[in-house]
Amino acid sequence: MSTGTRTLRRSIRAHGGRILAAAALFVGYQTGEALVPVLIGVIIDRATAAGDARSLLFWLGVLLADFAFLSLCWRSGMRVALFAGVRADRAFRLAVTGRLLDERGTAGAADLPAGALVSIATADVRRMTMVNFLLPHGVAAMVGAVVAGVALVIVSVPLGLLVLVGTPVLLAAARWLAVPLERRAEQQQDRAAHAAGVAVDLIRGIRVLKGLGVEVAGRARYRDVSRASLAATLPTTRAEAGHTSALTALTGLFLALVALVGGRLAAKGEITVGELVSAVGLAQFLLTPLTTFGEIIAALAAGRASAARVGAVLDDEGRVPAASARTPAGDSDDNSDDSGDGGGHLGTPAREKIVLSGVRGPGLDGVDLTVAAGGLVCVVTTDPAAATTLVRCLAGEAEPEAGHILLDGTPLGTLAPAAVRRAMLVPPHDGSLFEGSLRENIAAGRPGDVTRAARAARADQVAAALPGGLDGAVAERGRSLSGGQRQRVALARALHADPPVLVLHEPTTAVDTVTEMEIAAGLRELRAGRTTLIVTTSPALLTAADQVVLVENGRVTATGAHDALARSSAGYREAVLA
Template sequence: MSARYRVESRALGAAGVRTARVESLLEAAQTLLPGVFLVLVTWLGARFAADGRISVGQLVAFYAYAAFLVAPLRQLTEAIDKMTRGHVSARRVVAMLRERGDLPDPPQPARLPVGELADTASGVRITPGLLTAIAATAPGDAARIADRLGRYAEGATLDGVPLSAAALSEVRARILVADNEAQLFTGRLRSDLDPDGRGALPQALAAACATDIVAALPDGAETVMPDRGRSFSGGQQQRLRLARALIADPDVLILVEPTNAVDAYTEARIAGRLKAARAGRTTVICTSSPLLLSHADLVCFVEHGRAVAVGSHTGMLRDQPGYARLVLREEKP
């Protein structure tokens, strides 16, 4: 692993030097070529004026024309620079699209049934149509379970059929995993949140308590957001991502810590609205927040990577000391 890292690091360094060399040449050309052109034209004009072939007034006019042509020359070199960058970027995109994923489709994909989603590694089972919360003593365990349930890693089944037996496109259409690694995109906010034009934006924003965020924008949902929405705070981005996931309305929605960046008051409002927004749909929330756990139909307590208890939030607080310590943030005795 370390040898491969050294090789790749050296290759990246060499590529960076080559790129910097080309960029420096283009930057120099943007200044040098217009300057050389202006000096050459002025020198020729001065020669003609000294020989009496043109008048001083014509020399001044000639210089003005030459100075005017400097801008198009600079634009030409800038265009070459942008074309070079675009060509390199296009090659990267094409190379990425040609890559094969780590989870290829089987030769003869099976159709996924409707039923119980299960993670064989942890023993977590998701009942269809309910809001199930996964509370894990180690947050990484919950994230890994979410990856398997969404087939970002192998090991989950749907009504006994392995997700790996189905086409990846069908799994993605049926099961959506929304975590905090997801990003907002640069561009019109409506196109980012509702790319398919489903028309459920107001309801999703209300469920995610994000209506006020959009209302404060200059053009509302039509506002063009620069720089991938980084002008929003962490909690605002989280609420907008939640709204986007609700608009997608998948058969199974898996949310990983969807409210850990918002204040307790907003989190309580989201917890109450989320269950109503996903009524009758299978929803999984990986969280240790008591506000979200109290609204779940079922809570699955995961310890050391395995499901050790399933029940209601209040029942688990009463019967499972480990769960109570996790939710109430108590220290082990």
């Protein structure tokens, strides 16, 4: 079973009760609709032709009751079906979002741009869950076609058999015509998601593009991906139009055949005038369920393609392998920051230490490194790839090709991701800010006073420049702040979290030298007694470290104080002072 089919079935099963209830109500509606031409035929034959006024009034009352019944069923069915679609849409949006935020991380989804992920969580989920809304209509249309066929059998056996045999043939033709539509819909959705991703990236970087004067290149890039998306959309639209027109033509020919057979039977006197009216009315009624079949089959084609994309995200096993529920020896419930005093553990001694043994990966060739518990260690790499690999391995975003990493004596890969994140924080180098106040960005949902963390990261200078200070407004993604200001706020947020182990990657690249020295002093003071590892080439941070480790050609080649390494190692001087 394909991923798309499995995910689609999951959506249907989760809301099966509402779908069945809506289907039952729509069956009532379709049955009432099918009875309308039958009742009109009865009125013609038994009341009008006979001239019986009482019989006419009776059957008119029956027809009025039928209209009231089918109207009530329609309104109630639409309400229940709408809930089946809306609730499924909400549930899967939350599921996709939750999976992207899951502690295991993502593997395949991580390679998709943000815009593509938004497209999956919105457009693809909407197309997939639309099936929940349309499915009851399909069930009711099928029952309506059967009811019409049975009614025609009662009127005339040849007409009834023609409908009962012809309807499955039309359904098979509609499904066959939808095969190319499904294939093209999948291609179109992939291209549309890529275009959305590029658009989001360009909007995020619009200030950079303007600063570099390359807006034309940015527009050209989006124009290219937009044209590719259009090139995929046009065949899909043509396939949809071809599917609809072909199905309409087949349906029209089928109904014409029913009318022709009915007319010949009436001409021969085998059916009455009222029965002929009923037969033509039933044939006309069949147009609605047959059209509904075509719409549902087209929706299923698009829904299955979208469901495959949604299922790929939900089934993503993540970058972090399955781990036990063990926690680091130094991590316990007491380490959770719920004291309410804003970094209630600031300055509290911690036992966590980091040990890297024979770690290999891009840029690393058997690194052995120990960061003592409570120590402040800086790592200098002559190869940027080595720094990236080191940080990614510590963050759990990648597994070492060889060797292992121990957190307080326990292999990192055997620990539950949630336990690792409680014990060790590895914030991203380009930490994003959120729309809200400066205080809210630093606190990031954690209680307590953010003043100490803000002062240590010199985010207090950012607060001083904002109307309202710490309560001043920050635009989405921090667009209202400069690069250096955003970097200080992100560092303050990491310091306020006060994890037992903090790993930073070049946290001061966008600030001036004086501010960098103040941050180094504040970071050392605030993290006293807490394990801190900084991958950096900043002389200010290196001077504040207890120990500096130099990694050259993928291996640790020297350790010591910043001043000593600057005097003794040419490679160190080139990496730090050049």
